[in-house]
Amino acid sequence: MRALKNLATVAGMAMAIAMVPATPALADDHEGMAMERIGDHPNLNGVWQVMNSANWNVEPHSAGPNPLEAGDRLMGAIGAVPAGLGVVEGGAIPYNDAAQERLQYNRDNVINYDPEAACYLPGIPRATYMPHPFQIVQGDGDDILMVYEYASANRVINIGEVGIPPIDTWMGTSYGEWDGDTLVVTTLAQGPGLVKLPAGEMVQGVTWLDRAGNYLTSNATVTERFTLREGGNHIDYHVTIEDPSIYEQPWEMDMVLYRHVEDDAQILEFKCVPFSERLLYGDLIAE
Template sequence: MHLSRISAALRRVLTIIASASVLLTTLASADDAPRTAAGKPDLNGVWQVLNRANFNLEPHGPKAALAMREGPVVPVPAKELVALGAVGAVPAGLGVVDGGAIPYTDAARQQRDENAANWLTRDPEIKCYLPGVPRATYMPFPFQIYHNQDVLVFSYEYAGAVRNIALSDPGPAPIDSWMGQSWAEWDGDTLVVHTEGLNGQSWLDRAGNFASAGAKITERFTRTSAHTLHYEVTIEDSSVYQRPWKMSMPLYKRVGRDDQLLQFNCVEFVEELMYGHLRKEPLD
């Protein structure tokens, strides 16, 4: 048999073996995941996404920068980003929205596009404001879940954000805030977290996608193996969307020395951006 045919046949066999291995691992792993003393899945640990959702929740191709300007022939990066080169570029993403596109109303879609065109001055992430829900979960920073029968806390590396999550419905939020008010319940082996009372100032990603202060966020965390969670979010907001919509993605557990949060208290990092113009002699 010709060598190329042997190689092709071998690749097919290896692909079948690998697929079978993944299937068997998936079927067995959910039952192998640790549980708490109460019998519920143990979600304790440091988790992180491995996707491009924070760039854009919808499917997108790569481009030179998040902020562009007209060039002699084609658009080029905004002058503030030129020196970043490839570091300031946008990598392609498969998207995490069920159905591909967020079902905006016409007016809200125009607002999203305007947000994207003014990303440099409007994205709250640039100014180190708290990321809001659900964006805090899929930023390129880890977060930690602490829980037992009496306590549920989410701690985020970005900006030191924290969510103390009630274990029963506390009623309407007394005040709107960046991270909102959350409470949780178990649906079988799935942890369901309900969030309202958001201030409507946070974005959902760097592409200008957004929700209003009236948004209702429902997150579902399902343990799928010793090292993975299935994360699903439903967003309801009739003032912005034509209908409720959903996104989903896997979360991966950090292990070894990576199983910890470091500090990224970015408030001090943006002082020059926000207040530098107030210097007696502003820097060039």
């Protein structure tokens, strides 16, 4: 029944997107300006996007060549990796010894085995900091919808107590509550299951955090905090990730989300399945 309720909620909220302005009527982002609110809570409605290189690597990293051996020859600087200061507090993810084999496997196979390359759903928190915008659709006292440009992904933030998800899914199940003016979202049960890789190999999937192969498992608890700054055009985005199966301790990320303030701000379509077919099924396609 909960699954049916969520499907109905997604459908209803998706229809509401066209009726919710992507950019609320806000003046310039000045410190001390009154915050736009919906009922008792800050108005998070809008189209948001990061301005960092976390999707390439959440840890600090230098600029580098295309990770694929033939990438530089085929793409030149277009496929190069931009430098980044990182978004992980303390700089490094505290992997334990048990995580090292899978971590090395991921790193040995970037970009080919990255779920993003195959147009699989990105999971949380990666969906937030991919190089695509996303839209928050918020009503008064109801569940919240987040819609992502990448692969038409979406998730419902179920406002209420954290429950036990009935099944593992690519995007997990998200529960939300308000801590003062901060939206706190807990996401559980991110488990892709068996995943098809190029040339037909099937492996037990994990949620990648970036193109560098950093990852979490279905045991992870991801806690996001969305805090709207005064002025309304920036969100302080804080993430805590707990996964005792692969991390020595919980760890955290911080970044800023920027509101698109153009009059025509909107998310467009990036249905990437056709773009991934040669990667996944190239061995079956006659040249």
